Amino acid sequence: MKRIAHWFMAVCFVGFLGAGLAASLLRSPQDFSFWENRMLASLPEPAPQSVGDGGYFTQLERYLADHAPLRSTLLRFKTRWDLALGRPVVNDVVVTSGSLLPFLPYMADDEQDIAHWAALMADNLADINAAVTEYGGYFCYAVVPCQSVSLADEYPWFLNSQARRSQMKAAAMAQAMAERGVPYLDVEAVLAQSGGSAQYASRVDNHYTMEGAFAAYRLILEKAAADTGLRFPILGPDGFRHEILPNEYIGSRERKLLNLERREEQLSILLPNEPVPFTRADNGVSVDPVVYRLPSGGDEAVDYSLYMGGDIARTVIDTGRDNLPSILIYGDSFTNPVECLAYLSFDETHSLDLRHYHDMGLLDYIRQFRPDIVVCIRDYDFMMATDGNGGGD
Amino acid sequence: MVFSSILFLFFFLPALLACYFCLPRRLRAWRNGVLLAFSLLFYACGGLSYLPVLLCSIAVNYLCGLLAAPGRPRALRRAGLWGAAVLGLGLLGWFKYAGFLCANLSRLGVRLDLPQIVLPIGISFFTFQGLSYVIDVYRGDAPCQRNPFYVALYVALFPQLVAGPIVRYSTVAQEIIGREETLSEFSHGTVRFLFGLGKKMLLANAMGEVADAVFAQSPAAMAAGTAWVGAAAYTLQIYFDFSAYSDMAIGLGRMFGFHFLENFNYPYISQSITEFWRRWHISLSSWFRDYVYIPLGGSRRSPARNILNLAAVWLLTGLWHGAAWTFVLWGAWFLLLLAGEKLLWGRGLARLPRVFRHGYTLLAVTASWVLFRSPSAAYAGAYFQAMLGLGGAADGQAVYYLLQYWPEWAACLIAALPVKNRLQSKLSRREGGPAALALVWCPKLAALALLALSYLKLATGSFNPFIYFQF
Numbered sequence: 001m002k003r004i005a006h007w008f009m010a011v012c013f014v015g016f017l018g019a020g021l022a023a024s025l026l027r028s029p030q031d032f033s034f035w036e037n038r039m040l041a042s043l044p045e046p047a048p049q050s051v052g053d054g055g056y057f058t059q060l061e062r063y064l065a066d067h068a069p070l071r072s073t074l075l076r077f078k079t080r081w082d083l084a085l086g087r088p089v090v091n092d093v094v095v096t097s098g099s100l101l102p103f104l105p106y107m108a109d110d111e112q113d114i115a116h117w118a119a120l121m122a123d124n125l126a127d128i129n130a131a132v133t134e135y136g137g138y139f140c141y142a143v144v145p146c147q148s149v150s151l152a153d154e155y156p157w158f159l160n161s162q163a164r165r166s167q168m169k170a171a172a173m174a175q176a177m178a179e180r181g182v183p184y185l186d187v188e189a190v191l192a193q194s195g196g197s198a199q200y201a202s203r204v205d206n207h208y209t210m211e212g213a214f215a216a217y218r219l220i221l222e223k224a225a226a227d228t229g230l231r232f233p234i235l236g237p238d239g240f241r242h243e244i245l246p247n248e249y250i251g252s253r254e255r256k257l258l259n260l261e262r263r264e265e266q267l268s269i270l271l272p273n274e275p276v277p278f279t280r281a282d283n284g285v286s287v288d289p290v291v292y293r294l295p296s297g298g299d300e301a302v303d304y305s306l307y308m309g310g311d312i313a314r315t316v317i318d319t320g321r322d323n324l325p326s327i328l329i330y331g332d333s334f335t336n337p338v339e340c341l342a343y344l345s346f347d348e349t350h351s352l353d354l355r356h357y358h359d360m361g362l363l364d365y366i367r368q369f370r371p372d373i374v375v376c377i378r379d380y381d382f383m384m385a386t387d388g389n390g391g392g393d
Numbered sequence: 394m395v396f397s398s399i400l401f402l403f404f405f406l407p408a409l410l411a412c413y414f415c416l417p418r419r420l421r422a423w424r425n426g427v428l429l430a431f432s433l434l435f436y437a438c439g440g441l442s443y444l445p446v447l448l449c450s451i452a453v454n455y456l457c458g459l460l461a462a463p464g465r466p467r468a469l470r471r472a473g474l475w476g477a478a479v480l481g482l483g484l485l486g487w488f489k490y491a492g493f494l495c496a497n498l499s500r501l502g503v504r505l506d507l508p509q510i511v512l513p514i515g516i517s518f519f520t521f522q523g524l525s526y527v528i529d530v531y532r533g534d535a536p537c538q539r540n541p542f543y544v545a546l547y548v549a550l551f552p553q554l555v556a557g558p559i560v561r562y563s564t565v566a567q568e569i570i571g572r573e574e575t576l577s578e579f580s581h582g583t584v585r586f587l588f589g590l591g592k593k594m595l596l597a598n599a600m601g602e603v604a605d606a607v608f609a610q611s612p613a614a615m616a617a618g619t620a621w622v623g624a625a626a627y628t629l630q631i632y633f634d635f636s637a638y639s640d641m642a643i644g645l646g647r648m649f650g651f652h653f654l655e656n657f658n659y660p661y662i663s664q665s666i667t668e669f670w671r672r673w674h675i676s677l678s679s680w681f682r683d684y685v686y687i688p689l690g691g692s693r694r695s696p697a698r699n700i701l702n703l704a705a706v707w708l709l710t711g712l713w714h715g716a717a718w719t720f721v722l723w724g725a726w727f728l729l730l731l732a733g734e735k736l737l738w739g740r741g742l743a744r745l746p747r748v749f750r751h752g753y754t755l756l757a758v759t760a761s762w763v764l765f766r767s768p769s770a771a772y773a774g775a776y777f778q779a780m781l782g783l784g785g786a787a788d789g790q791a792v793y794y795l796l797q798y799w800p801e802w803a804a805c806l807i808a809a810l811p812v813k814n815r816l817q818s819k820l821s822r823r824e825g826g827p828a829a830l831a832l833v834w835c836p837k838l839a840a841l842a843l844l845a846l847s848y849l850k851l852a853t854g855s856f857n858p859f860i861y862f863q864f
Contacts, residue, residue, distance in 0.1 A: 002833055006580035009837045013583045014410065016844060020403035053511070054440030057394060064399040068852035078853045087797050105606075106790050108614045158789030158796070 023069035030067070035075065035258045040066040079258050088156060091256045099154050099203040100253035100263060101147060104162045114165070115172045117384040122176035124386055125376070129182045131363050132374045138228045139374045141177065142220050143170070144208065144334050145188040146379035150201030166380050173383055185223050187216050188380065203263045204251025206379075207304055210268045213337030214240075216377070220338070221345060224373050232324050232345045239344075240270040245294075248301040255303070267302050269294075269340070276344050278319045282312050291317075291340040307336040313356035317343040325372035330354060330362065331389045335377045346373075355388045362391070394438040396586075396641045397593045399851060405435065413649065414574075421571065425546055428649060432551035436514070439555065443513035446484065447549060450516075453480045454523035455544040458530045462537035470531060477527035485520045488512050493716035515555030517713055521680055523548050526562040528684055535563040543569050552645035556638045558656035558676035565651055572650035582647030584840040589640025591843030592633045594850040596808060599801035600630035603794045608766055612775035612784055618791030620779035626794070627766045628759045629805045632661065635674070661809045664750035665742060666730040666757055677713070681706045692735075700732050707731070714765070719773060723764045730757055 033040055044050070044059035051057075068074075082090040094101040125141050132139040152161040170186055177184035191197040200212025208216070214237075221234045249267045250259055269292050280289050293309040295302050308315065311333050326348040329335050335351060343349040350371055354362060366374060378389060394401050409431045416423050437444050453476070460473025489512055495505045526547065529535035538544050546569055553560050607615075607623025615623075639656035646653045660672035670678050689702040711724020734742065742750060760777070767773035778784060795802060820828045 001830070003576070005833045005837055006576045009580040009583055009840070010576060012841055013587070013844070014407075016848075017402060017407040017410070020399070020848075021407045024399070024403050052440060052442040054438065054443075054514075057400065057438045061394075061398050061400045064403070065852065068399055068848075071852045074849050074852045078849055085800055087799075088793065089797055106610065106788065108611055158792040160788070160790075 020069060024064065024067070027067065027069060033066075033072075035072075035255060037252075037255060076258050076260065079260050083257070083261055088159065090261075091258075093253045093256050093261075094155060094159055095257075095261060096154050096156065098263070099147075099151055100251070100257065100261065101151060101155060102206065102253070104148060104160050106160050107162075107165070109165045109168055111168060111172075114168050114384075115176075117386075118169070118172035118176040120386055121173065121384045121390060122180050122182065124390060125177065125182050126180040128362065128366070128374070128376070129180075131366050135367075135370050137366075137370060137372055137374060138183070138224060138230075140183040140185055140220065140224060140227070140376075142185040142187060142216065142375055142377045143173065143383045144212075144216050144377060144379050145191070145197040145201070146208075146334075146381050147201050147206045149188055149380045150197040150208070150212075151203075153198070169380065169383060183223070183227055185220060187219055190219055191215060202251055202265060204249070204254045204265050205304055206252055206381075207334060207337075210242075210270055210307075210337055213307075213334075214270060214341060216334075217338050217341045220375055220377070221342070224375070228373070230325050230372060235272065235341070235344055239273055240341075241273060242268060243271060244268045245302055245306075246298060247295050250301050250303050252304065267304075267306055269306070272344055276319050276321075278317050278343060280318075281316045282309075283314050291343065304333065304336070307340050308351070310336070311353050311356060312351070313353055314359070315339070315349075315351040317349040317351075319343060319347055319349075321347045323347070326350070326369075327373040327375065328352065328366065328369065328371035329375050329377065331375075331377035332379065332382060334379050338377060353389065354391060394435055396638070396645070397590055397847070397851065400438070402848075402851075405431070405438075410648075418574065425542065425569065428551075429542060429546045429549065432546070432549040432554060435551040436549065436554060439514040440511075443511075446488070446513045446516065447519060450481060450484060450519055450523050451541075451545045451548045453477060453484075454526055454548060455538075455541045457527045458537055458544065459539070461527050461531040463530075463533045474527060474531045477524055481520050481524050485516055488516055490712070490716045518557050518559060519548050519554060521559050521677075521713075522553075525559065525680060525684065529562055535561075535566060538562075538566070550646070550651070552642040552651075553653060556635070556642070557674075558639050558642060558653055559680050560653050560676070564654060568651050574648075574650040578650060579648050580837070582644045582649075584644070584836050585647060586641050586644030587840035587844045587847075589637040589642075589644060590847045591840075592637035592640060592808065594847035595843070596801055596805050597630050597634035597637055598850070598854070599798050600626045600633065600805065603798060604630050604766065607790075607794075612772060612779040614785035615776070615779040616785050616787045616790065617780060617782040618787060619794075620776060620784060622791045622794045624759050624763050624776075624780065628661075628755075628762045629809065631762060631765070632657075632809065633805065659809065659811045659814075661755065661758070662751070662811065663754045663758075664747065665734055665739070665754055666727065667734050667739070669754055669758060670727070670731070677710070681710055685709060696736060699735070703732055703735075704728055718770055719764055719767050722770055722773070723761055726757075726761050726764060 029043070030040060031042075032038070041059070041063040043063050044056055046056050049055070050059070079091060083095065088094060089103045092103045094103050125139075129139040148155075148161060149163075149166050152163040152166070155161040170189065174184060174186060174189075188197055191200065197208070197212065200208045200215055202209050218234060218236070221232070224230065225232065225234065244266045245268065246266070249265055251263075251265065254262060278289050280287050280291075291308055293306055304310075317339075324345070324347040327342060327346045328350040329339055329342060330352040332353070332355070335353075339349060339351050348371070350365075350369060352362070352365065360368070376389065378385075382388075382390065384390070394405065396402075409427070412427045412431070413424055416427065418424075433444065433447075436447055457473040457477035457480070460476065461470050462473075463470070465473075488510055491507055492510055495507050498505055526535065526538075526544070530537045538547070547560075547562055547565060548554075550560075550565075603626035604623055607619055607626065610619075612620065636657040643653045643655070654676065656674060656676050658672040658675065660669050663669035663672055686702055686706045689705060690698060691702060692699050694702070707724040707728035708721065709724075710727070711720040711722070714720045714723070733739075742753065745753075763776050763780075764770075764773050767776055775784070817832065820832045
């Protein structure tokens, strides 16, 4: 009996090692993990320096872990298991009955530190404002609510929604912008006066819904029109047809949970009652004149890249209406659904995502194209982040 | 390379097992050669540039061992002993303590420019192991080994090379020359290795996530509950991390026919600090006892001299763990407790109910780990204040960490107690088939389940650092 057990143990263990070795050597490596939304580690090249200090084997281990046999299946199993165990946070997603929210780390709310970052950001924006006003243009920095701000009340009591921090950031930013005389719009603060932004927040994604984007579109353009006296159409609810897509919507939080935890939500689009013909160029290449990347069939799932086709370095939409002003909208992916509406109000709509656009600096771009209106849209999470779309040049 | 890695499990270990066990048992020297080559490769994976340090340490210990062997002139033997001590500890001192010394001298106004020194992995372990060989040879407690490859294999044997346990030469001297690898040994070694792997991947890493998150925060604004949860998490992490490594080392050794001594014996069930140190990192505490404390006179001198001896041991134990004042304070804390138990409250403590003795020991040990984990003495001071409720207001963090990791907390509590041992001894007392069947099969099936769960964690997570590598 004992001998059989020893044989069993030895065979199982050695078999596991052998199978692991064979599977590691034979499997075809992937570059991208869809559910994790990240590039997987690539096979490192040995170099004298990295072999000498051990860095090569650390990178090799990272590669092997990323390409471990059965990894995708095990990720699903682990996620399912963690959900079943009732952990409040799974794969960095706070699982509540109504929503899937981002897990936010506990951090001290240092007022001085926040004021420091607000000043740095405001200095950047003041430089951009100076460049725009120099040729008679108008610049505005619009801050929109992200999911954790809109749905702060939905966090379990023991988790940090960073609500206090968000308030401190908004106050510091408003003060810093006012001190520098840079036009600033806190969309969350305006929405709070009319029922709050929760109604515009997605339950399964960090971004606002199309309705939220529409509210931001109107508030930003109304402020620009009021501040400049420029005349351009700002469409109201009557100007659009609201269409809900029947396709399965996979929000970024659901994606993090490998689509194993669902909250019912559909993506929607706003179609103008009076369509405006336009041309569109992405990164200088002419593409189909559409702003929604609609699914090819009812079975195809959709995600937030429905709007404008996702984050693209540079897009120019030209409606050929010379009597209207031009606009440059830049910022993170919160700009995408706004751009789906904004082109209806302008002659030319330029869109930049500085995380991907590297042909020239922002200030050079502004000086070259001299848009009448320049709007930077960022969310509460990134309102003070001076990298990416928070950079000046 | 760590044992709980895909590189080790799917590449290094299968290659070693294949090369080793393909050779017939009678070719012992060849098998030892394979083991030595793989051990050096294992070490080189942590950084090829550190390999000369290990080879240098092996050469010093081999040559000094030859000199220190009984039968040679006394002066030569003493030269061998002191040569090993000065060169071995000098190497350790340069790599581990030169920066610390210079930093402290510069505070006193003495500026010394040092090049950037990177600590070679496991230097504290293989230095002490090599030194113990020479001392044992000098004392006549172990035979002098004239084959340099055997000394190299003893010092560099990969299971215990980088994080212990510190194996005495006398423990493995016979096994290096003539051990027996059997199916039963391999099977037992595998079970032990997999229990260690499970401890590391499932318990230590989870507790490490909690401890790292808490200790990354400023204690000035930390709620008392959070501070206690962080301290408890680190207390569990360091035990499961280090004892897991020892389990894996012992298990791997056994697969190849070596029998290392136990390094941990459920330390958190101790009822005094004295007992705790009989159960925690046994190979290190017995090293200091045999090579420092007893040669200084141990407890056979006056109480004052006894305290001085204890002070020397605990200052060195603290510094062995790291070149920082927090480690010195950590050693001083245990000196205080051990001296106190010896001379002041030990007898009174023994008369208290068991629950108080456990409580006292756990509190004292947890406090010591706060010192150990803190980046500075000032941080530790502020952390203790937070534990006393003098930090920030309650914020729900403690509840989050308890709810988020509830399966791990529960498993840690069970695994920190000798539940497995008691079950085994209960079963072994019973007569009959089912009990015998359970005794044979349950550990193996549990080990395989732990392997599956550990691989699940390994393939899906990236949080995998070993604490004791830094020593």
